[in-house]
Amino acid sequence: MNRRTIVISFICLILVLVSGCDSRGKPTPPQKMQDEQQLLIGLIPEQTLFRQIERFEPLARYLSRKAGVQITLKILPSYSNIIDNFASEKLDGAFFGSFTYVIAHEKLGVQVIARPEGEDGKSTYHGLIFVRKDSGIRFIRDMAGKRFAFVDKATTAGYLLPLAYFKQHKVNYKTYLKESYYTGTHEDAISDVLNRKADIGVAKNTVYERLADRDDRIKNELLILERSPDVPENGLAIRKDLGEDVKKNLTKVLLDMHNDPEGRAVLKAFGARKFIATSDADYKPIYKYAREIGLDLATYDYRNE
Amino acid sequence: MKKKIIIGLSIFSLVFLVSSVYTITTIEHATAKMDNLIKLHQVEILREHLLIQIKRAQSDLYLKDTPYARSVNTIVADVTTMSNAVNTCFNCHHAEQVANRLKNLRDKVEDYKIDLSRALTLRANAKRLRTEEDHAFQLGTELTDEVDNIITIANLKLEQKTQAAFQEITRTKIMLYFLVVVVPIAAIGLSVLFIQGFTSPVQELLTATRQLKKGDLSYRIDGLKDEFGEVAESFNEMAKALRDDSLRMQWAEQLVVLGEMAGGLAHEIKNPLAGIKASMEVLSMDTTLPEENRDVLQKGVEQIKRIEVLLKGLLNFARPPKPHFMSVDVNSVLDVTVGLALRHPQFASRDSKTITVIKDYDSHLPKTMADPQQLQQVFLNLLLNAADAMPDGGMITVETSRPEPGRSLHIQIVDTGDGIDEAVVDKIFQPFFTTKPHGTGLGLAITKRLIEQHGGSISVKNNHAKGVSFIITLPVRDGEEVQTI
Numbered sequence: 195m196n197r198r199t200i201v202i203s204f205i206c207l208i209l210v211l212v213s214g215c216d217s218r219g220k221p222t223p224p225q226k227m228q229d230e231q232q233l234l235i236g237l238i239p240e241q242t243l244f245r246q247i248e249r250f251e252p253l254a255r256y257l258s259r260k261a262g263v264q265i266t267l268k269i270l271p272s273y274s275n276i277i278d279n280f281a282s283e284k285l286d287g288a289f290f291g292s293f294t295y296v297i298a299h300e301k302l303g304v305q306v307i308a309r310p311e312g313e314d315g316k317s318t319y320h321g322l323i324f325v326r327k328d329s330g331i332r333f334i335r336d337m338a339g340k341r342f343a344f345v346d347k348a349t350t351a352g353y354l355l356p357l358a359y360f361k362q363h364k365v366n367y368k369t370y371l372k373e374s375y376y377t378g379t380h381e382d383a384i385s386d387v388l389n390r391k392a393d394i395g396v397a398k399n400t401v402y403e404r405l406a407d408r409d410d411r412i413k414n415e416l417l418i419l420e421r422s423p424d425v426p427e428n429g430l431a432i433r434k435d436l437g438e439d440v441k442k443n444l445t446k447v448l449l450d451m452h453n454d455p456e457g458r459a460v461l462k463a464f465g466a467r468k469f470i471a472t473s474d475a476d477y478k479p480i481y482k483y484a485r486e487i488g489l490d491l492a493t494y495d496y497r498n499e
Numbered sequence: 500m501k502k503k504i505i506i507g508l509s510i511f512s513l514v515f516l517v518s519s520v521y522t523i524t525t526i527e528h529a530t531a532k533m534d535n536l537i538k539l540h541q542v543e544i545l546r547e548h549l550l551i552q553i554k555r556a557q558s559d560l561y562l563k564d565t566p567y568a569r570s571v572n573t574i575v576a577d578v579t580t581m582s583n584a585v586n587t588c589f590n591c592h593h594a595e596q597v598a599n600r601l602k603n604l605r606d607k608v609e610d611y612k613i614d615l616s617r618a619l620t621l622r623a624n625a626k627r628l629r630t631e632e633d634h635a636f637q638l639g640t641e642l643t644d645e646v647d648n649i650i651t652i653a654n655l656k657l658e659q660k661t662q663a664a665f666q667e668i669t670r671t672k673i674m675l676y677f678l679v680v681v682v683p684i685a686a687i688g689l690s691v692l693f694i695q696g697f698t699s700p701v702q703e704l705l706t707a708t709r710q711l712k713k714g715d716l717s718y719r720i721d722g723l724k725d726e727f728g729e730v731a732e733s734f735n736e737m738a739k740a741l742r743d744d745s746l747r748m749q750w751a752e753q754l755v756v757l758g759e760m761a762g763g764l765a766h767e768i769k770n771p772l773a774g775i776k777a778s779m780e781v782l783s784m785d786t787t788l789p790e791e792n793r794d795v796l797q798k799g800v801e802q803i804k805r806i807e808v809l810l811k812g813l814l815n816f817a818r819p820p821k822p823h824f825m826s827v828d829v830n831s832v833l834d835v836t837v838g839l840a841l842r843h844p845q846f847a848s849r850d851s852k853t854i855t856v857i858k859d860y861d862s863h864l865p866k867t868m869a870d871p872q873q874l875q876q877v878f879l880n881l882l883l884n885a886a887d888a889m890p891d892g893g894m895i896t897v898e899t900s901r902p903e904p905g906r907s908l909h910i911q912i913v914d915t916g917d918g919i920d921e922a923v924v925d926k927i928f929q930p931f932f933t934t935k936p937h938g939t940g941l942g943l944a945i946t947k948r949l950i951e952q953h954g955g956s957i958s959v960k961n962n963h964a965k966g967v968s969f970i971i972t973l974p975v976r977d978g979e980e981v982q983t984i
Contacts, residue, residue, distance in 0.1 A: 244578065248579075379617075
């Protein structure tokens with residue numbers, strides 16, 4: 195046994211002793227957790243997986259404390275994945291994208307309860323089709339033979355908007371384009387066009403604007419060609435059979451958190467002014483948009499090809 | 500010795516203080532080193548943990564889309580922990596070069612996270628997928644190399660620091676052992692020195708005292724210093740005084756014996772001498788005796804008278820009459836004696852060379868038990884001596900005082916004569932010692948004897964200016980005290 199091993203053993207011993215000392219007299223968290231209801235909330239990769247979890251974790255902690263439920267976040271690698279795995283992963287709810295919610299509502303019966311209102315007072319977003327300014331692409335005709343970066347088949351901005359765009363111009367993108375693929379996140383779609391990995395990209399305006407604030411190249415080098423109608427911002431939807439008390443409690447905390455200083459701080463870090471009550475009726479524009487495109491939500495295959 | 504004790508205590512305190520401060524400082528220093536080492540080892544664990552996390556993420560990338568792949572949620576949690584581990588490094592202070600390297604590492608980790616996320620979420624053709632995965636994998640490999648490199652360098656430095664710390668702790672340990680051994684030895688050594696410093700002089704003093712007790716009054720202490728030196732000096736002075744007193748006592752005893760012998764002889768001579776003197780006086784009255792023979796007889800009678808005076812003095816000295824004590828006002832006795840002295844031929848028949856007597860009495864002088872006749876004899880003797888010492892006239896001051904009120908009184912007779920040669924001052928009260936051509940040498944010896952019969956003492960000293968002062972000290976006693984003697 196060399197000196198280093200002795201020192202490490204000594205450190206471990208001290209840590210064990212210290213942790214042993216510290217634990218005395220404290221409440222036993224496992225017992226507390228057993229008493230509280232635990233909720234597993236899914237997240238879609240709106241931003242990179244890591245940024246998304248960083249953004250939602252303070253909100254989850256706040257809700258856990260205030261609503262008396264133990265919320266655990268679970269990030270999923272794609273929008274469509276969340277619909278597929280909602281039941282198998284035993285999710286109690288998820289922050290769905292607007293189109294993802296509509297599909298999930300149709301297929302799983304989840305119910306939306308609230309969605310954030312941005313600092314600018316808007317509780318909606320819209321999709322954008324963009325290219326590099328120096329790409330020369332300005333119209334549909336310029337897109338022939340180009341590479342297109344979708345986000346996910348279950349997103350409004352990342353798929354419905356370009357689908358509507360191509361339908362409007364009577365173009366079958368699968369044959370018209372050289373390549374199309376799904377980045378999985380809005381951030382990556384923007385990043386790919388910016389870094390010339392794709393020629394045309396789509397993303398939601400909120401992510402686009404958030405990135406543009408951090409990176410001037412987005413404003414200087416990208417050009418927006420098309421935008422979708424406004425649709426409700428990503429909201430929290432819960433499984434239909436979740437207890438009414440929990441649902442009410444959760445809704446109340448979300449809707450009141452802007453009245454609490456601590457809640458306001460959490461909202462600010464989250465990038466919202468407050469949460470507003472939301473119902474399925476708020477998603478009418480999506481249903482209308484899908485109908486206009488000609489999608490049958492009951493049979494729509496939302497899985498990325 | 501006091502100085503030595505203070506210095507000794509200061510040395511003890513200083514040694515104790517220095518040892519204590521050194522011990523505390525070294526323990527603090529060693530603890531700080533160990534604490535630092537523990538922190539460094541913790542950081543090392545953190546770095547190794549980071550490396551494991553990166554390798555695990557690489558493994559996740561490699562196993563993606565296989566049955567062995569872990570859930571995205573787990574991967575995200577692990578990579579987030581990895582990212583937090585890197586950020587923890589920024590909690591500590593680092594040199595600029597290290598800080599830059601750490602910042603570079605953090606940036607790479609962030610890039611890796613983006614690539615990893617992209618590889619996990621991307622749905623595209625195989626080529627694009629492969630490109631993105633390869634890119635993420637390449638970045639992960641670079642990150643692994645970077646962290647591995649940092650770990651290697653840090654481990655090397657840590658090993659060096661650990662070695663240095665252990666060496667220092669070993670040095671400290673040796674120093675502490677040294678102190679543990681040396682400080683008590685030094686303390687014992689110093690204690691022995693101090694004890695010796697105390698006991699040796701005490702032993703010397705004890706030996707000297709025992710020698711004195713045995714009667715060796717010539718024993719002297721030599722070689723002691725400081726306070727013990729002063730004690731030794733006092734001891735030597737005491738031994739000398741004892742030796743002198745002893746000699747004086749022997750001399751006094753011899754004188755008493757001699758006086759008694761002389762007194763006995765005088766008593767035996769006195770009667771035949773009276774017969775001779777009477778016979779010679781009868782013979783001298785014979786008218787038929789030629790005038791020159793009568794003169795011879797007259798001179799013989801005069802010489803016999805001188806012998807009688809001498810014999811009387813001898814008898815007075817050898818067998819002084821017992822004092823008849825009564826309460827006496829010394830001032831009054833002095834007054835009377837001065838009056839007698841002034842009528843004495845030695846004062847009266849001096850033509851113009853007069854002697855002035857100044858009286859300076861303490862009006863509150865208490866009465867004491869004494870023989871007024873003997874006191875008068877003493878005072879008269881001293882006054883006549885003073886007159887003898889001033890053949891050209893002068894001044895005699897007669898003074899009484901109380902040096903210790905209630906306990907004793909002083910009578911001082913001061914003249915303005917030529918004084919006494921310092922060499923004979925000590926002998927002046929010895930019998931038969933005289934500086935006068937026709938003196939018997941018994942006057943002052945008798946005076947001293949009479950004063951001593953009263954429990955007092957007499958001393959003489961030359962005045963600063965001129966003449967001598969005789970100082971008589973008499974105890975103030977009442978009748979009861981005299982009866983108990």
